[in-house]
Amino acid sequence: MDAVITEDLTRRFGRFTAVDRVSFRIPEGSVFGFLGPNGSGKTTTIRMLTGILEPSEGSARVLGMDLVSEREKVRESLGYMSQKFSLYDDLTVQENLDFYAGLFSLPPARSRERIAEIVEMAGLLGRTNDLAGNLSGGLRQRLALGCAILHRPRLLFLDEPTSGVDPRSRRRFWDIIYGLAAEGTTVMVTTHFMDEAEHCDTIGFMFESRLIACGTPEELKALLxxxxxxxxxxxxxxxxxxxxxxxxxxxxxxxxxxxxxxxxxxxxxxxxxxxxxxxxPTLEDVFVHLVMNEREARAE
Ligand SMILES: Nc1ncnc2c1ncn2[C@@H]1O[C@H](COP(=O)(O)OP(=O)(O)O)[C@@H](O)[C@H]1O
Ligand SMILES: [Mg+2]
The missing domain is CATH 3.30.70 (Alpha-Beta Plaits)
Known part of the structure; x- marks a missing residue:
């Protein structure tokens, strides 16, 4: 089954089209890398898929449900780590986790169990009484991820989770993502780092509001x-x-x-x-090639 199916998904802001007829599918349990320069429409797409923003046109089904008519049900099955991690810097690690557990209405016993798992996964053992604001970039990022997956979402959206994080933490973060996918979670992740994208199952390239290519890294390289x-x-x-x-x-x-x-x-x-x-060829080579083609095609 596909966890995400979009058809001609479109979003306009006034006269500007931020996402233009974007169609793709994400098979359940796979990692989909969503790449493209700043302003190409990645966050807007994710905001539509999480039900925060209504599409202007086109449709999207998420986990077999319709985004518009089954919005509330969809939301319970999603995790979303936004571009600005939504952590409370003046609360401790534990308090942040408790806050999100409350938000997801986890029963107390389940919440304790799940928080213990997350603390372990994120490498936060012994740090639960630290203020979130005092953590290193890598730990903050893993705490933010932990908060987003407390309720064990089947589908997880990560919007530039690794920007501003050192390479070692980036690798560790990706290990966690693969672990989640191996357990069956579907992950859609945006990144600027082409090297990170090499390990995704499928990649979508956004350029100026359009999805200009979509496929496995091997398929995309074969386009060259x-x-x-x-x-x-x-x-x-x-x-x-x-x-x-x-x-x-x-x-x-x-x-x-x-x-x-x-x-x-x-x-x-x-x-x-x-x-x-x-x-x-690297994915960067592929992207350069595709953008050149796209520019020529649009100039015609
Ligand atoms: N709420 C909004 N109102 C007006 N324009 C917006 C809004 N949100 C995004 N945009 C515009 O849509 C375009 C795509 O933005 P975004 O989806 O954030 O791109 P990306 O995440 O790829 O950097 C940008 O030009 C941005 O300025
Ligand atoms: Mg963005």
Whole structure:
């Protein structure tokens, strides 16, 4: 079964269309990575799927229920960690958890049991009397996640949960997400970090209010034409310029201290002589390619 099905989901704010006819499906128990630049419509989509915002057009079914007519029932089965973690900084870890347990109307015994599990999962043992405001970024993030899943939602929305968090905490956080998915929770997560998205089961790319591609990481990479190359350089921008007219180069872009190329497979020798190596394209390469295509298509 699919946990989320949207069809032409659309949201306008006045004359501006923030989400434009977006259709996708998320199989139950899978992790869906929702990627795209700032302002592309990710949060607005999630706000519709959580029932906070009404769609202007189109439809969405969540866990087999209709978002509009069965709104209250849907909400009980959802967890939502918003872009601004909704923690109370002047309350302790325990008080935050108690507050959310109350909000979800968990019976006292169940609440105690569940909070103990969450404290363990989040690595908050021995910290339950600390003020939430005094925790490190990584711990705050895991506490916010814990609060969002106290009621064991079947479907979890995480909106940029890892921004502003150090790499080690990010990895730990993803381990928790995979653990939840392995237990059957469906997770929809937005992120700016393309490396995080590599491990998602399915990825949707948003660009200027539209979903421009959707598929497994492998499927998305297969959309790229030619062969992908990486050429390290002290002066990647200069190299990019020089490569522009080179025979066989289809697309090129700067990635840190190197240039990434999509090239016709026959022209390998040239790139080898420049110290380049063939690479498995990253999702970032895919995104650059798709955005270029999309820009051309819209300009026509
Ligand atoms: N309540 C609102 N009123 C007017 N415009 C909005 C509102 N919410 C979002 N937008 C606009 O919709 C666009 C998409 O925003 P958002 O969904 O937050 O993007 P993302 O999460 O991908 O950064 C942005 O241009 C934003 O300014
Ligand atoms: Mg957002």
């Amino acid at each position: 034409p030619g062969t992908a190359w990486e050429i390290p350089s002290e002066d990647p921008i200069g190299l990019l310029e020089r490569l522009k007219g080179t025979q066989g180069v289809m697309e090129s872009s700067v990635h840190g201290r190197s240039v990434h190329l999509l090239a016709e497979t026959e022209s390998a020798v040239v790139f080898e002589s420049l110290g380049g190596r063939r690479i498995v």
